[in-house]
Amino acid sequence: MKELMQALRAASIQAILAADDAENLENLRVRYLGKKGELTGILRQMGKLSAEERPAMGQMANQLRTEIENAIEARRTELNKAMLEKKLELETVDVTLPAKDVRIGHKHPMYNVLDQIKEIFIGMGFEIVDGPEVELADYNFTKLNIDEGHPSREWTDTFYFTEDSKILLRTQTSPMQVHAMETKSLPIRMIAPGRVYRKDEVDATHSPMFHQIEGMVIDKGVTMADLKATLNLVVEKIYGEGTVTRFRPHHFPFTEPSCELDIQCHKCGGKGCPTCKGEGWIEVLGAGMVHPKVLSGCGIDPDVYSGWAFGMGLERLAMGEYKITDLRLIFENDVRFLEQF
Numbered sequence: 001m002k003e004l005m006q007a008l009r010a011a012s013i014q015a016i017l018a019a020d021d022a023e024n025l026e027n028l029r030v031r032y033l034g035k036k037g038e039l040t041g042i043l044r045q046m047g048k049l050s051a052e053e054r055p056a057m058g059q060m061a062n063q064l065r066t067e068i069e070n071a072i073e074a075r076r077t078e079l080n081k082a083m084l085e086k087k088l089e090l091e092t093v094d095v096t097l098p099a100k101d102v103r104i105g106h107k108h109p110m111y112n113v114l115d116q117i118k119e120i121f122i123g124m125g126f127e128i129v130d131g132p133e134v135e136l137a138d139y140n141f142t143k144l145n146i147d148e149g150h151p152s153r154e155w156t157d158t159f160y161f162t163e164d165s166k167i168l169l170r171t172q173t174s175p176m177q178v179h180a181m182e183t184k185s186l187p188i189r190m191i192a193p194g195r196v197y198r199k200d201e202v203d204a205t206h207s208p209m210f211h212q213i214e215g216m217v218i219d220k221g222v223t224m225a226d227l228k229a230t231l232n233l234v235v236e237k238i239y240g241e242g243t244v245t246r247f248r249p250h251h252f253p254f255t256e257p258s259c260e261l262d263i264q265c266h267k268c269g270g271k272g273c274p275t276c277k278g279e280g281w282i283e284v285l286g287a288g289m290v291h292p293k294v295l296s297g298c299g300i301d302p303d304v305y306s307g308w309a310f311g312m313g314l315e316r317l318a319m320g321e322y323k324i325t326d327l328r329l330i331f332e333n334d335v336r337f338l339e340q341f
């Protein structure tokens, strides 16, 4: 029996030292010390011993149990420590390594121009308003005095959603004039920048989607002189002091009188050059005094109130400011192009 225990000691200690994970170790514990384990098996044979031999053997068995338990415990501690070390090693972060290159973008050139314009108008007490791009024909046309049958309502020019031509993608930001007059209390000073849509083929100067900025003032005693003074000021802020302007008569259904504002070509000083296509002048925007019919249609008494409005193309402005020669570059989002601004 003594020999059996010595053999068990040797074998178990060796196996425990070789165990390489917690599960392995637990299996060994059951194998040696469990109810049906090897040590219990040896102890069952105590009955065969003489009464003198028994106490010594019992003591030896107890000692062996303690030894095996201690060995298991020691190995468990060792394995835990190794595991922790391995985990820490795996999670090591080398803070001295160079960081990944983070590419930070910047504002799109067209939005730089828009921000500049917003600043100018905010400085004059205007508010910035936003409105729907999916619009009712009523707002895009009818309430702006553009009646059924007007060429700009043609299916060939406008993206309609419904057969009855009642819902569309707005073709201009002018419906924002109507929204503002219907919902805001007077007086009104607002600009409304946003996307507009027309059935145009894409080329260097056309896109089926582009941006306009609408502006409007409604108050008592507003005249064409206010329109001219305000727009002259805006032009000077955008194109520089002393920029020469010209207000040319024009027709828009929703303003009366209507005009277009040209600036004298800043490149050639009016002599004619490629920038102004030999004209000496560059068209900047359309404007006019809000038509009395439009005012009264929005519930504003044209005998008490008057107002002026303008609409301008944002892309064209940005192209002029940054000397961009092809409209498509503005929408293509090619980083090689955008990086230049």
Ligand code: DAH
Pocket: 171, 172, 173, 174, 214, 215, 252, 255, 285, 286, 287, 288, 289, 309, 310, 311, 312
């Ligand atoms: N909506 C016009 C266009 O798309 C531009 C315009 C002209 C707007 C005169 C106005 C205005 O507010 O008064 O061509």
